[in-house]
Amino acid sequence: MDLTKIRVIGFDADDTLWINEPYYRETEKKFCELFCDFASENLINNKLLEIEIQNIELYGFGTKAFMLSLIETALEITGNKITQKQIGEIIRLGKEQIQRKNEIFPDTETVLKELSGKYRLIVATKGDLLDQERKLKNSGLLKYFHHIEIMSNKNTENYNQLLQHLDIQPVEFLMIGNSIKSDILPVLELGANAIHIPFHTTWVYEDVVEDKIPDSNYIMVGSIREVLKILNI
Amino acid sequence: MDLTKIRVIGFDADDTLWINEPYYRETEKKFCELFCDFASENLINNKLLEIEIQNIELYGFGTKAFMLSLIETALEITGNKITQKQIGEIIRLGKEQIQRKNEIFPDTETVLKELSGKYRLIVATKGDLLDQERKLKNSGLLKYFHHIEIMSNKNTENYNQLLQHLDIQPVEFLMIGNSIKSDILPVLELGANAIHIPFHTTWVYEDVVEDKIPDSNYIMVGSIREVLKILNI
Structure with missing residues (x-):
């Protein structure tokens, strides 16, 4: 150099x-807790990563892309059992993350x-x-x-x-x-x-x-x- | 000048x-069809606009912001009756819009x-x-x-x-x-x-x-x- x-x-x-990144991890942890009846934290995080990587081409990076991938992951892991409340909670978690103090x-x-x-x-x-x-x-x-x-x-x-x-x-x-x-x-x-x-x-x-x-x-x-x-x- | x-x-x-804008209108039309059992097209579009404007500060503009506002609108208008399939369909509609030929x-x-x-x-x-x-x-x-x-x-x-x-x-x-x-x-x-x-x-x-x-x-x-x-x- x-x-x-x-x-x-x-x-x-x-x-x-x-x-920045730890805030994503914290949201992911809360996301996993929401769906702990359906799969383990490791399986949920693996599925999320798979969906995030699939979506990079369309969505790019950032919190909105992350929120959309969280919702898609929730659909996949719950079969037909996702509730209104859980979807609402994902949106709330995402908005909370966007508004975090830097x-x-x-x-x-x-x-x-x-x-x-x-x-x-x-x-x-x-x-x-x-x-x-x-x-x-x-x-x-x-x-x-x-x-x-x-x-x-x-x-x-x-x-x-x-x-x-x-x-x-x-x-x-x-x-x-x-x-x-x-x-x-x-x-x-x-x-x-x-x-x-x-x-x-x-x-x-x-x-x-x-x-x-x-x-x-x-x-x-x-x-x-x-x-x-x-x-x- | x-x-x-x-x-x-x-x-x-x-x-x-x-x-560009007509593609949003087309997606909104399909979105309203998805939820026509719950409210009229006018009421759904009004609710969507209200939520989009609320979200501009957090999300800004563009298709990902639009998709997240569509999901939030669906939660509001269906009460507790949204289905996995409908949420999946909203995501599919959004991705379809992103991929449209310009x-x-x-x-x-x-x-x-x-x-x-x-x-x-x-x-x-x-x-x-x-x-x-x-x-x-x-x-x-x-x-x-x-x-x-x-x-x-x-x-x-x-x-x-x-x-x-x-x-x-x-x-x-x-x-x-x-x-x-x-x-x-x-x-x-x-x-x-x-x-x-x-x-x-x-x-x-x-x-x-x-x-x-x-x-x-x-x-x-x-x-x-x-x-x-x-x-x-």
Whole structure:
């Protein structure tokens, strides 16, 4: 990684700047409790994951897609025995999750503040457009970012378009995020740089076997604060 | 409207470049048929609209939001009598709508082709991020546009940000679209220009009393082709 060339730093949002995935896990837990008469938690979660992955092409990512997949999973596991109350409860759980207070990681703001004078910072996140805009707006962090990119999917093609839009070369870009699949691999493929900050809870869909990651242009750190050390700040 | 100053033309997408709203009406019709034992079409549609408007703040716009509001409406109108099959049918109808072939208006491409050499063209649309990207990609029209902006809501604040992002003054911007609420009024408020092309089916939520529209900087035309005449092409 040639640090001297980096001009723009992209931050993933969910589980990089703030907590997100555990809220999905909590909703899933409550969902499983609703249907514990029909199947075990493991079987329900497996069926849900199967349906979510089937639906990604049509629905994309985010809470509304999640809610629709929860309802579809409920239909499948209950046979003909789902109740009005259970469907209503799924919708309530989903709305509750959308409205949760956003918990920003303690070091997020310090790090953004330090970096914002020295680099152009951007957010590159996927998920629901409105959800992500709301979270960013409420976070108080918008002032640190030059650009917000909400992507339907974080693949090489979309990152390439982003770099073109920012009018920078891959070597001038550093992406920081918790998902190897979405934040690291597509960025490295373009010849850009990436820092991986693992988060304790990652959606199985985002999991990638670690030995697939090329060595160069890539560093893994334990927390967002360590980014400052790597960039000699 | 001072045509000589215009440098960037923004096009709304749904019901301006291609057909969209009638597909919602068709799904609603099938939805009402599913529940005709419980209420009349008018009452069901009224309840649906009420729930959709309540949910805009949480869900935003687009097909996934629509599907979730359909399910919630079904719960309300059936009392405790909704069946597994009906919920499954709502999900099937929603997925069918997402997958519909996009019907582009016959004159859309001619007009974009003519204008693209003379102005910077952009798309400014709201709705579901993935849906809109997919429709644009499949439309074959992407090559005419310098920039695609998918907005969570088309209000004055968001248009203002868009103009800043494009680095242009309001007088240099012309917006073309079918919704007075989303494409015309917020744009005129900024001092930019707008052409309204009414479409035969408009969602009630987008309706605005016509006498609210200021006279200056605003023209209504009957079809997208007439835009060329107005711009003297």
